[in-house]
Amino acid sequence: ASAILHRHQGEDLDHDDYRFLNTTANQGKKSGWNRRKEDLMPERKGTEKSRLPESRETYLLVDGYNVIHAWQELKELADESMDVARMKLLDTLSSYQGIRKCHIIVVFDAYCVPGRLEEKIRYHNIHVVFTKEAQTADEFIEKFAYDHRKKYDIVVATSDALQQVIIRGAGSALLSARELKEVIDMAHDNARRSYEARQRLRRANLEEVVPFDVKKQIDDLA
Known part of the structure; x- marks a missing residue:
């Protein structure tokens, strides 16, 4: 089951992966794989007084279920299987992180699961949090935003008005x-x-260096 946390981006997920996420995320059951319970904060790096201050890191916090129910595509998937909808959201955000290069934390509610403990896992290049019993995703996000507002640029994605x-x-x-x-x-x-x-620039550069007779032979073959 640990393969789900280390699968290369873009590789298809099978039904067992969805069942695994459902088991560990929603029902509070422990599994035998070794979770990477990593601190969501990056390691603190030493700085010198003479160095100019670096730009602050950006954290994007996503209220998972709120987004799932707000995106039509994910909402339709959730009507059939919430597990599939969650995986689709995580894959979408993982792909986005590869472009944006910010830290992404996706938070899912698990507050109705008796005895549930907070769980933090790594999914490809993003972090996923399942809240503990009696804690909502809202509460986790609000606390994170308040505690780290002076250290990081924090962006929260939610449509919850309050x-x-x-x-x-x-x-x-x-x-x-x-x-x-x-x-x-x-x-x-x-x-x-x-x-x-x-790609266009590469083709243009290639045409400049290829001898005319070679280019003609290539065109004739085409």
């Missing part, structure tokens, strides 16, 4: 679920355009 008011009070930036989707789609579109531009 939580938005509290997050603003903590000085964090906000994205609605709809805005988050727009930001992700734009990032992928820009990445695609950049890739296509590099």
Whole structure:
């Protein structure tokens, strides 16, 4: 089961993976695999007084279930299987992190599960938190935003109106679920355009260095 945490991005997930996530995330049961319960904070690096201050790291906190129910595609998946909807959201955010390079924490409620302990796992290049019993995703996100507001640039993605008011009070930036989707789609579109531009430039450079007779032979073969 540990393969789910280390699977290469883009590799298909089978039904057993979804059942695994459901077992460990929603029902509070322990499994035999070794979880990477990593601290969500990066290691503190030594600094010198003479060095200029570095730009602050950005953390994107996502209210998982709020986004799932706000995105039509995920909502339809959730109607059939919440496990599949969760995995789709995590894959989408993992892909986005590969472009944006910020820290991403996705928080899911587990407050109704008796005896549930808080669980933090690593999914590819993002962090996933399942809250403990009697703690909502809102409460986890609000505490994180308040505790770390002076150290990091924090962006919270949620469409919960009350939580938005509290997050603003903590000085964090906000994205609605709809805005988050727009930001992700734009990032992928820009990445695609950049890739296509590099490919065109590479072909143009290749045409400049290939001798005319060789190019003619290639054209004749085509």
